[in-house]
Amino acid sequence: MAADYQAPVKDMRFVLDTVVDLDRIGELDGFETASRDTVDQILDEAAKFAGTVLAPINHDGDRQGARLVNGVVRMPDGFADCYRQYVDAGWGSVTASPDHGGMGLPWSLNVALNEMWQAANMSLADGWMLTQGAIEALEAHGSAEQKAIYLPKLVTGEWSGTMNLTESGAGSDVGALRTKAEPDNGSWRITGTKIFITHGDQDMSDNVIHLVLARTPGAPPGTKGISLFLVPKRLVDDDGRLGPHNDLRVVSLEHKLGHLASPTAMMSYGDDGGALGGLIGGENQGMACMFTMMNNARLNVAVQGLSIADRAYQAARHWARERIQGTDIGGRGHEPVPIIRHPDVRRMLMDMKSHTEAMRALCYSAAAAVDLARHHPDPMMRARHHGYLELITPVAKAWCTDQGFEMASLGVQVHGGMGYIEEAGAAQYLRDARITMIYEGTNGIQALDLVRRKLRQDGGQAAGRLIADMRATVAALGAERGGALAAIRDRLAPAVDALDQATNWIRDTFADDPVAGAAAATPYCRMMGFTVGGWLLAQGARAAAARLAVANGDTGFHEAKIQTARYFAEQHLPPAAALLGPITHAREIVMAVAEDQL
């Protein structure tokens, strides 16, 4: 009964054209292969793969779940076959460097593919997301030998990658970890237990390359004493051939709320003397290496929020068109109608549509910043885009996943009583979505990262530029009189003002009163998410209006873009702006009740 998934290629292309300007990115050095035709072809092929191969096994995968059988993780039926098709088609190689077998295409294109994989089958695509992160970390910090041996197989997907950070006493505070690494004859021996390891094992790839944070002897306490190690499931010789199993194993899989086909493992390293691993980067440089992986992963988790929202939206829309119940409140006849005719159902669908489009614009804008920060010819511009990327990453992660969960919940609601029944599929999206607010750094940690580090980087230039860019959009809408674009402007302008004031307050407050700054972090991050989302939709609306002005023949589509941006602006920007009070009064309200009175 669970609904199909069709990748919204036309909507994706709209964002790639109007927000990302992918054509321009395709003109940058290194992206010669990303011609408009190639991009269209890749999007269409990916949409076909997502819709016909990945999506159909998503619901059954949830029902069956990943299982630990005699120490080996067994994926649900059909997953290994999908994985093989992904490898054979070369989907894993899109962004990786041609030096290691990659296609070297822009992240701005890959983000659209990631959206499709995650929407179609999040539990399966989770593994690919982590492999992408491992590739990024090795490309940035691996030795020439490590790159030569591991990257080609990771790029094809024949081997997969994982991130091993968390321990039972070291969650958000990764600096508290205790896993040990001891030098042994030019290699390292790793001993310890890691928890919550996504795709810690599976029966789809030929090898699993674990990137493991551990402490070397005499390392300083906290995050300064952490090193990153490459620890393969099966040892690999200098020629890249698979050898015996390493000294590591899956102890158990977690019994989770959702995301059931994605195995979440407790991993034990070194039960028999130590798992063999290689150091990535220098000793005690683990956090820097891990952040390369984490920033990538955070953006990808943001995309998961977008993906699950779109999947839930498609399912809800399908249900709302099929389900006949009640008569038209507008009085047009007494026959029962599809529930999509009911204003409250329409409101929910508009909320889902507008959120999905705002999240897409936000995630794709971040992906564009990845490309521009690396490939723009002007170093000043590279720095600008890097600043935007750094600033927006925690916002994208927290806001897209918070709202992705909210949209999945709306999707359940559109289904009425059937939404609560697992067979309908809507409940799976809700369960799956809930993890995205937690992993890769809880959304509270994202908000703290935003107010503590990202707002203050480069003396706050990135935030200042973002607000200036928003004001430019408001100004560009200045000539509008009446109509949807004027309504958007009239909501966006005060929201930007509120964001500006809130930003100044945080910047003025945090250094002297970090408790107040931290207490305001989540509402501030939320305000920024809505405001950036509304701003990017406004950009899209302007572009749509410009196209309509030259009568491009797709009137309904472009009018809908404008009206969707207006819905979002009117519905969500005033409440977002109204968070200014809670932010600037955080000191007085959050910590006022004594701890023992909670």
Added chain:
Amino acid sequence: MAADYQAPVKDMRFVLDTVVDLDRIGELDGFETASRDTVDQILDEAAKFAGTVLAPINHDGDRQGARLVNGVVRMPDGFADCYRQYVDAGWGSVTASPDHGGMGLPWSLNVALNEMWQAANMSLADGWMLTQGAIEALEAHGSAEQKAIYLPKLVTGEWSGTMNLTESGAGSDVGALRTKAEPDNGSWRITGTKIFITHGDQDMSDNVIHLVLARTPGAPPGTKGISLFLVPKRLVDDDGRLGPHNDLRVVSLEHKLGHLASPTAMMSYGDDGGALGGLIGGENQGMACMFTMMNNARLNVAVQGLSIADRAYQAARHWARERIQGTDIGGRGHEPVPIIRHPDVRRMLMDMKSHTEAMRALCYSAAAAVDLARHHPDPMMRARHHGYLELITPVAKAWCTDQGFEMASLGVQVHGGMGYIEEAGAAQYLRDARITMIYEGTNGIQALDLVRRKLRQDGGQAAGRLIADMRATVAALGAERGGALAAIRDRLAPAVDALDQATNWIRDTFADDPVAGAAAATPYCRMMGFTVGGWLLAQGARAAAARLAVANGDTGFHEAKIQTARYFAEQHLPPAAALLGPITHAREIVMAVAEDQL
């Protein structure tokens, strides 16, 4: 690992004293037994029963679930024993009339007991909630004979009650139902299939009394042609003795997201010629009878939202005190601290605490209105309280369950990664809470009931009086200069203004443009929920301040009440007031995108 539950008797008593004024209700005719001492004793006993008997089997009940075995529903281990203890202690008889073995105590007291049962074990207490509804319906509409035979056993709980409304083609549109009732020799034969029947069967009570909506021959179409029937699982002779099984059976149990120990049955009536039933009230009077039951049930579902929020809050608070992670951002030492010290965790707990208290005040105020609408000596006052009850019932149902789910989600978030693991228990509250937004009328249906019927009843007097009462509270806070009470007033006043304007807009709009009115219904209902919640907390804060002024010796508790009300007012009233735009622009924004562009 799931946390204990301790009924917050002190907080309940605070609301009963400061919002409900239970002492005054205890002075009304008919409530002579509700002395202050008796109430205290009942609350303490109930808290013990909830905490030591019901709560400990809640988590295991979820893991085990209700099962259909050879056509018979089997409840999880321990449930039948708890049920028996409930019957033996007489908990089911609290509000029922002494004429049928009830204690005749006020709803204002019973609401606190319901809060405890639902928080301790929602899947089990669900059955009691429905039995209460059946008792209410029979007391109001049953014949003398039906009352004599069925009420005493329902009041003790030896027999349980159910509501049979929904069919696969008749959900929110109950008028579309097709179950038939045909007269047969002074009785009726019922034939049809009902779905989503909560506690449709179980192995705890000696009989199950189904209240079933059906159509009699020649009945008019729609809701005007619906009659209510009493259809016992086992037939009952005139002396109340159990006879043979009736012609009804459980076809299947639903595979749900949560609420797993509460059996949700598909029921088939009349596979062998017709289940025997008796008519309740007159023919075609079914909707009126059902609304007696439904209004009761809607308030009780509102209480479920409150209950799950409090249970989730208690679990999150417990975890936040026990879990050691990270250092104090305020710089007091470098040792790891319990996460309750972190401002963002504190913010989440404050959100949960303040919401729980606002919901409690709202639910209890509605229960008080039930008592006052029936027992107040002045008919004018009875009408007033009846008006408040009618108005506030859909708001309480929708807002408390929306926010109950939100609070359960926050509870997951406080737990971090462990929140996603089922053993921790937080995820169960999230799954359980999700149904409350759907059943007993989806929250969209509640909002529509509010704007279509409740706002317009008596020419809008109830809404007008509510707003006037709120303004009186604002005025009473008028003399405050600085401090928490002034801050509350400064947020409450504009929220009330916005609610007033929104109310006028809806009233002016609905008759001529029901589509616009319906499109605004949900944000309007949400705005009213937050505003009423903030207003009732403000009342509590005033009362707490008055007690502090006479130094009653419980300073910390009362200061926390004031600060909690302030948190809620500052955090939530400005965003709620900012819904005025989306409400009054609903016409322009909700239906603007063409259906085929969704």
